[in-house]
Amino acid sequence: MAQPEKVILYTRSEIARRVKDLADQISRDYAGSDLLLIGVLKGAFMFMADLARAMSIPCQTDFIRAASYGAGSESSGTIVITKDVDAEIQGRDILIIEDIVDTGLTLRHIVDTLKLRKPNSIRVCAFLDKRGRRKIPFEADYVGFSMEDGFVVGYGLDFNEQDRHWPDVYVIPNPV
Ligand code: IMP
Ligand code: MG
Numbered sequence: 001m002a003q004p005e006k007v008i009l010y011t012r013s014e015i016a017r018r019v020k021d022l023a024d025q026i027s028r029d030y031a032g033s034d035l036l037l038i039g040v041l042k043g044a045f046m047f048m049a050d051l052a053r054a055m056s057i058p059c060q061t062d063f064i065r066a067a068s069y070g071a072g073s074e075s076s077g078t079i080v081i082t083k084d085v086d087a088e089i090q091g092r093d094i095l096i097i098e099d100i101v102d103t104g105l106t107l108r109h110i111v112d113t114l115k116l117r118k119p120n121s122i123r124v125c126a127f128l129d130k131r132g133r134r135k136i137p138f139e140a141d142y143v144g145f146s147m148e149d150g151f152v153v154g155y156g157l158d159f160n161e162q163d164r165h166w167p168d169v170y171v172i173p174n175p176v
Contacts, residue, residue: 006170009152010145015169018144019047022125023054026095026142033093034120035059038085040066040110042164043099046156047127047144051097062087064096066106077135079109089117099156100128104138128152128169151175 010018039048041063052061065083094114101107107124114122125142132148153159154166159175 006153006172008168009147009150009171010155010169012167015144015155015167016050019050020054022142022144023051023056026051026125027056030059030093030095031057034091035093035095036087036089037061038087038094038096038114039063040096040098040106041083043156043158044097044127046164047099048097051125059095060087064110066110068106077103077105079106081110081113085114089114089119091118091120094119094122096122096124098124098126098140100130100152101126101138101140101143102130102133103135105135107140108136108138127155128157 035057037048037052037059039045039061042065048061052059062085063083064081064085067080067082069078069080096107096110096114098107107126111122111124123141126140127144129140129143129146130149131146150171151159152169152171153163154169156164157169158164159172
């Protein structure tokens with residue numbers, strides 16, 4: 001079957017520059033704090049690896065995984081945490097690292113769940129923010145790039161579990 005045509009959206013060098021800016025900003029904002037980065041699997045693995053390596057302050061790293069039950073690429077609104085964080089949350093400064101904010105439902109659920117464990121602070125850093133697609137209001141505290149709509153792959157983001165390993169980000173015009 002023919003692959004849908006893909007168009008490059010963010011190149012690896014644009015991504016590297018933006019990730020470095022974010023890492024500098026986060027390093028300033030969290031200087032002297034007890035920072036725990038929590039990556040949302042699987043999509044955030046590449047962004048988190050680059051971001052953490054570009055930071056100049058100490059931090060710990062952990063992961064969480066959430067599944068959204070719904071048809072195809074549409075989020076149903078029922079979010080379930082399928083792999084929980086191992087680390088202690090109480091009293092710590094939590095920065096959730098996510099690949100993309102789309103409807104906002106996944107991050108809303110993760111933030112609300114982790115807040116119950118009484119962190120000192122909790123913020124979100126998203127590589128991409130698809131602003132035109134929200135089902136609920138949700139603002140990430142740090143955003144790599146903002147876009148309106150469109151389905152993107154690469155740099156951790158997948159289409160049916162393919163293409164996560166690509167170093168650049170592409171738009172797939174008509175994902176099916
Ligand atoms: P939300 O709950 O609708 O905000 O969905 C967030 C999740 O949907 C992300 O963590 C991604 O895994 C996935 N997602 C949303 N948009 C895209 C996209 O354009 N490409 C790949 N995955 C996406
Ligand atoms: Mg994801």
